[in-house]
Amino acid sequence: MINGNVVLGVLVFYPFVGALIAYALGTKKEAARDYLADFIVVSEFVVAFALLLTNGGSNGTEEAYCFELTKICGMGLHFTMEGFRLVYSTVVAFMWMMATILSKEYCK
DSSP, X not given: OOOHHHHHHHHHHHHHHHHHHHXXXXXXXXXXXXXXXXXXXXXXXXXXXXXXXXXXXTTOOOOOEEEEETTSTTTOEEEEEOTHHHHHHHHHHHHXXXXXXXXXXXXX
16 A cells, blocks of 8 residues: 555655756766656656545545654644645646657757
8 A cells, every 4th residue: 555645755756866866867868868857757657647546445534644853944844635736736747748748859
């Protein structure tokens, strides 16, 4: 079973880490950077979609996912996702994926 609380943290911070790696890789090989960016956005969408599919138990109840980092910026960071936020984040991940994949063709 997927632990939604951990996955929520991955959904938030994975693109930041991936962008740093893609930037470092892009200084040496642009094509490799583009493939890595495609991989990052596709995997981000797959994770968001999997979280959407697994939301709701066998009795049909929704589960609220929470991710917390305490003692950051004095008050900490707290992320919560359920219901509409979960659907919207999946739609945004899909739009981001399509924009990234099609951007190479657009920039030519």
